[in-house]
Amino acid sequence: MLRPLVVRGHEVTVWLSRYGKARDPYSIDGIGVVPLASRLxxxxxxxxxxxxxxxxxxxxxxxxxxxxxxxxxxxxxxxxxxxxxxxxxxxxxxxxxxxxxxxxxxxxxxxxxxxxxxxxxxxxxxxPPVFTEDYATVPGDRITLVNCNPAKGARVFWELARRLPGHHFLAVEGAYGQQIKGDLPNVEWISQVPGGRMRDEVYARTRVLLMPSAVESWGRVAVEALASGIPVIANPTPGLAEALADGGIFCEASDVDAWEATIRTLDNPAEWQAASGRARQRSKELDxxxxxxxxxxxxxxx
Missing domain, CATH: 3.40.50 (Rossmann fold)
Structure with missing residues (x-):
């Protein structure tokens, strides 16, 4: 949201309020960033x-x-x-x-x-603005969850991986919350991925994105996935229902059988292509x- 202000010629500075690794001020996308540790x-x-x-x-x-x-x-x-x-x-x-x-x-x-x-x-x-060119890629073959904490639906994810041993799953560690890490041979766990690398390290490997979140006021990860035509299966929170609209597939988070059935349906290439087309259309609508x-x-x- 700050980038277009810079484009318009405004000077924009972000002051961080929590300690991180950085100590000295730096710039990103033309925006000045002042770490708390700088003591300014x-x-x-x-x-x-x-x-x-x-x-x-x-x-x-x-x-x-x-x-x-x-x-x-x-x-x-x-x-x-x-x-x-x-x-x-x-x-x-x-x-x-x-x-x-x-x-x-x-x-x-x-x-x-x-x-x-x-x-x-x-x-x-x-x-939340998602620029298609920042995220669009060729989808991969994984069933993916980003942020493996309970509120994001980690238990649903691991149960689906257990039920579908012939499918490849990708678990992306989140930046916050207790991470639930299982041990299944069909699940690959990767560390937290910075936003600028999500396209190449996550979406380029993802065939279906899962969002069994308990609460989402919007669902940015889902919208990022739409840019590549990746079908998103989501819990119909008000935010996800608004963000995905007709471009998403909805299952109640408590109904794991429905999630499993939906994944099996998307194994059909024609069903996946149809869902992918709806995802791309929704991505265009969210310009x-x-x-x-x-x-x-x-x-x-x-």
Missing amino acids: DFGAAIRHADVVISQYENVPAAAALARGYGIPFVGVAHNPAPIIFKNLAAASCALVVYNSLHLQAEADAQFAEHPQWVRPAASIVVR PTEDLARWVEAIEAL
Whole structure:
């Protein structure tokens, strides 16, 4: 979402709020990044900003600093937890950006339920942008799960691998959550893959993507897979149902028999091709150009 702001000529800097490996400031896609370990003074730097954007647990502190300097504050919401909306209500947001229509509707319901909360001055929906050229590849032969923690459906994944010993599975370690690592000969486990290498190391090896997630406010991995025409089998959370629409195949996460039957159906080349075609069509429908133009226009209006 920040890349098109750079293209428009704006100076964009991201200040990290958690410790990582980096200590010195660096640049990616024209965006300056300041690690927490650099010990640079965010409070002093923010006074020179024209707009402050933040999300998650950083909203209260960032919004307070922005408010103190009279700078417009923008909150980004991509999580349905009530605390997200409560923090945004207290932040005096000039703009809130939701990652889906269903999350915007959930926010409306939360604000209606808590009339003491201050509604944001304005809001827009910007679906997590996936540029087809960054992810499109020739699908492989694996049945893949990205992030093997319980909330992402790891137990469903391992049960399917056990039931389908003749199929090749790929388990991609996630960046967060307890990872469930089994020991089956038809499952290959790989370490966490940076976003810039997902196309070549994950999607180029994937024939079917599994998303038995308990909660997804959108489902970016699913949309990335669509770019290559990879059929996605998903639990119909509000986010995944909105993101995939007719381009996905839906099974309740609790119904492992349905997941197994669907995978066996996709073993038929004609069925796989039909599902792949629907995935590609949905990928085209999710072109981020209009969303990002609306986002840039909203930021520049502040």
